[in-house]
Structure formats: C-alpha cells, structure tokens
Amino acid sequence: MQQLNKRMHNTLITIAGLAMLAFSAFAFAGEKPSFAPKVPHPTNGSTECVQPEDEMKKNHMNYLLHQRDQTMHEGIRTKTYSLKECINCHVPENSEVRFGDDKHFCSSCHNFTAVSIDCFQCHMDRPMEGKGTQGENPHSAHTTPTANKTTISTDVADTSKSVQDTKEAGNE
Amino acid sequence: MSNSDVNISRRSFVEKSATAAAALTIAPGMFLHTVAEAKPADQAVSSAVRWGMLIDTAKCASGCTACVSACNTENGIASHDRPRTDQQWIRKVTLRDKQTKHEISLPMLCQHCEKPPCVDVCPTGASFKRDDGIVLVDRHICIGCRYCMMACPYKARSFAHETVDNTVDHQPRGKGTVESCTMCVHRVDEGGTPACVEACSEAEHGAMIFGDIKNPDSEISKQLLKHGGKQIRADLGLNTGVRYRGI
Numbered sequence: 190m191q192q193l194n195k196r197m198h199n200t201l202i203t204i205a206g207l208a209m210l211a212f213s214a215f216a217f218a219g220e221k222p223s224f225a226p227k228v229p230h231p232t233n234g235s236t237e238c239v240q241p242e243d244e245m246k247k248n249h250m251n252y253l254l255h256q257r258d259q260t261m262h263e264g265i266r267t268k269t270y271s272l273k274e275c276i277n278c279h280v281p282e283n284s285e286v287r288f289g290d291d292k293h294f295c296s297s298c299h300n301f302t303a304v305s306i307d308c309f310q311c312h313m314d315r316p317m318e319g320k321g322t323q324g325e326n327p328h329s330a331h332t333t334p335t336a337n338k339t340t341i342s343t344d345v346a347d348t349s350k351s352v353q354d355t356k357e358a359g360n361e
Numbered sequence: 362m363s364n365s366d367v368n369i370s371r372r373s374f375v376e377k378s379a380t381a382a383a384a385l386t387i388a389p390g391m392f393l394h395t396v397a398e399a400k401p402a403d404q405a406v407s408s409a410v411r412w413g414m415l416i417d418t419a420k421c422a423s424g425c426t427a428c429v430s431a432c433n434t435e436n437g438i439a440s441h442d443r444p445r446t447d448q449q450w451i452r453k454v455t456l457r458d459k460q461t462k463h464e465i466s467l468p469m470l471c472q473h474c475e476k477p478p479c480v481d482v483c484p485t486g487a488s489f490k491r492d493d494g495i496v497l498v499d500r501h502i503c504i505g506c507r508y509c510m511m512a513c514p515y516k517a518r519s520f521a522h523e524t525v526d527n528t529v530d531h532q533p534r535g536k537g538t539v540e541s542c543t544m545c546v547h548r549v550d551e552g553g554t555p556a557c558v559e560a561c562s563e564a565e566h567g568a569m570i571f572g573d574i575k576n577p578d579s580e581i582s583k584q585l586l587k588h589g590g591k592q593i594r595a596d597l598g599l600n601t602g603v604r605y606r607g608i
C-alpha cells in the first residue's frame with residue numbers, strides 16, 4: 190500500500206513538472222498563450238508605463254508596497270508608483286466596471302491567475318470624479334501638488350529658518 | 362479618585378475634568394488663520410514640525426456642526442443611522458458647569474498626543490505617530506482588535522463595522538479596521554489646512570486654528586504663547602497636539 194502511494198506520488202510530481210515545462214516554453218518563446226487574459230490598456234495614447242511592461246507584470250506589487258509604506262508612514266506622496274495613479278490612468282473615469290469584473294484593469298489578470306487582493310476593499314477601484322487621466326498622458330506631468338489655496342499666507346518668508354531653530358532648541 | 366468615579370463613562374469623565382478646569386478669561390477675537398508650508402512630495406515628514414490645533418471654545422457656536430459635516434464629507438464618512446456604532450472622527454461636545462449652568466461647546470477629535478496610549482497598546486504597529494506628530498492607523502496592518510479604542514482617553518477612534526462603499530481616493534477606509542481623525546494628513550502634506558478648520562472659518566466662527574506648534578512664528582504658536590492652550594485631561598501627561606482655550 191505504502192509502495193503504491195509512493196508510486197502515485199512520483200507520477201504526480203512528474204506530471205506537475207511536465208506542466209511547468211510546457212508553461213515556461215510559452216514564456217521563453219515570448220509568445221502569449223492564446224488563453225492569456227486581455228488586459229485593457231489606457232486609452233490616453235500613453236504607451237509606456239512607469240516601468241517596462243515586463244517589469245510591471247512581475248514586480249508591480251513590490252513598487253506598490255514600497256510606495257504604500259512610504260506614503261503612510263513618511264508622508265511621501267510622489268505619484269509614480271501610487272496605486273491611485275494606476276487607477277487614474279488604467280480605469281476610465283465614470284467607468285461602470287468594478288474590481289472583480291474581468292474587464293477591470295486589475296481583475297483582468299488577477300482573476301485569471303487566481304490571485305486575490307484586498308486593495309479595493311478600501312481603495313477606490315476607479316478614478317474620483319475629475320481625477321481620471323485617460324484623456325492625457327499621466328506620466329509626463331509628475332509635479333508637486335500646489336498648496337491649498339484657502340490658506341492665508343503670513344510669515345512665509347522666515348518659516349524654514351525658524352523651523353530649524355526650533356529643532357535645535359528641542360521645543361517640548 | 363474615589364471608587365465611584367471609576368465607573369463613570371469615559372465621555373462624562375472627560376467632560377467633568379474639562380469643566381473643573383474651566384473659568385479662564387478669554388481674550389478678544391484674534392486672527393485665526395495660519396499658513397502651512399508645502400513640503401516637496403518626495404520629502405519625508407520631519408520632527409522639526411509638530412502639527413497642532415488650538416480651539417477657542419468662546420468662538421465655537423453651540424448648535425453649529427460645520428466642522429463635523431466638513432469632516433464627514435472630506436473623508437467620505439456616511440452614517441448608517443446607528444449612532445452607537447457609526448464612525449465618528451470629530452463630534453461636538455457641550456460642557457455644562459453644574460454650579461453656574463454656564464455652557465460651552467467644543468469639537469472633540471483625536472488629540473494627536475505626543476505620547477499616544479493608542480500607539481502603546483497596539484499589538485501590530487498599525488497605530489503609529491508620524492514624525493510630525495500626526496497619529497494615524499495604518500489600516501494595511503490593523504487587525505481590528507480595537508485595543509486602541511479602549512486605550513484612547515478621548516474616545517477618538519471608531520471601528521468600521523460595515524463594508525464601506527463610499528470611499529474617496531485620498532482616504533481609503535474599510536471594514537474591520539479602526540480609524541480616527543488624520544488631521545487631514547492628505548491636505549497637510551500638500552500644504553493645506555484640515556477640512557474642519559477650513560469649514561469653521563468659512564462659517565465665520567474662526568474657532569479653530571491649525572499650524573506648526575514647533576514654529577514660534579506660526580499663528581498657532583503665537584496664540585499659544587500669548588493665551589495658553591489647555592489640554593483636556595492634562596493629568597494624563599500625553600502632551601496633546603490639540604489644545605483648547607476657555608475650558
């Protein structure tokens with residue numbers, strides 16, 4: 190009995206190995222297997238992502254994770270690897286398509302690969318009104334956001350200096 | 362503290378102690394705006410800055426809830442008509458002196474403590490304080506244990522009990538995590554002012570000032586220097602970033 194189990198086990202491993210070989214053959218040939226998901230591309234004329242497509246396919250999660258921690262804990266709000274900007278570019282504004290739907294940019298692949306993510310339990314899966322960049326190339330304009338206009342400026346000139354002074358004085 | 366005091370609710374405890382500390386003379390109206398510096402987007406926040414608020418209870422109008430509505434709109438907080446469990450980042454509190462019957466009204470929000478008990482108790486590191494003094498929940502790592510809600514003396518935190526389907530892109534919020542006032546960190550990082558402070562001045566009450574309390578030239582520091590600003594439950598030694606006048 191034990192002998193039989195072992196044989197079956199070995200057979201299974203061989204089958205799995207063959208399947209993986211077959212899959213990598215596709216990958217190495219650089220050809221899309223016919224069953225590959227259709228990923229909707231931005232319609233704003235932008236042909237390049239923030240990194241080459243292959244890199245993004247493999248490592249987008251690392252860029253996002255890194256940015257996530259920097260934004261959350263250090264207040265770094267650059268746009269290049271921000272999830273918000275992915276959505277603004279890749280999902281049309283006023284889109285009826287929601288995360289989970291095969292037509293949603295993220296779901297198109299994630300559904301296919303059966304990798305479930307929970308980003309969109311909190312984050313918006315579509316651009317906020319007026320924020321979508323499907324009409325323009327979002328990667329050409331990564332500018333620092335302008336200051337909120339409602340503040341009334343007083344004492345702007347000296348602030349940076351006095352901030353420094355305060356640090357030295359350890360104002361607590 | 363006597364034994365009977367131990368059982369009173371946290372809210373009334375806060376109210377009582379605030380009233381006990383009352384009777385400060387209020388100075389005439391002051392200019393309640395301050396300017397926030399915009400830092401470059403790629404620069405990390407720094408401990409050379411400490412964001413704070415000064416709330417003048419003499420100017421805070423009873424019955425006015427402009428700050429509360431502004432917060433709800435800004436952060437996409439919607440009521441489920443269940444007041445006991447609805448999320449609430451800022452609320453209006455009325456304090457009544459039993460003896461004199463004098464009433465004051467004030468907005469209560471996360472006090473952005475320098476030594477936040479919510480951070481001390483968090484088992485995951487989700488509750489944390491940024492270098493610039495803003496206390497936040499990193500909801501990516503919050504497990505929803507709600508220890509921080511128990512630890513906060515100001516009842517400032519809420520739990521998202523239900524699926525949130527009306528999030529805004531600058532304030533992702535979701536079921537199963539704890540949340541509280543972020544001092545509108547998304548605005549502050551871009552040189553802006555918190556929505557509540559803005560709404561208060563738009564309603565022409567000007568009871569709230571926001572600014573850098575480490576910068577002696579900021580409007581808030583000048584006001585604090587001149588008139589002082591009390592901490593609610595100062596006895597806890599938390600060194601709150603939100604200070605009040607007239608309590």
Ligand code: SF4
Nearest residue numbers: 471472474477479513
């Ligand atoms: S007021 Fe409460 S939530 Fe805010 S920092 Fe203090 S303990 Fe934490």
Ligand code: SF4
Nearest residue numbers: 483503504506507509
């Ligand atoms: S509820 Fe979240 S933030 Fe609060 S103590 Fe638990 S893990 Fe930390």
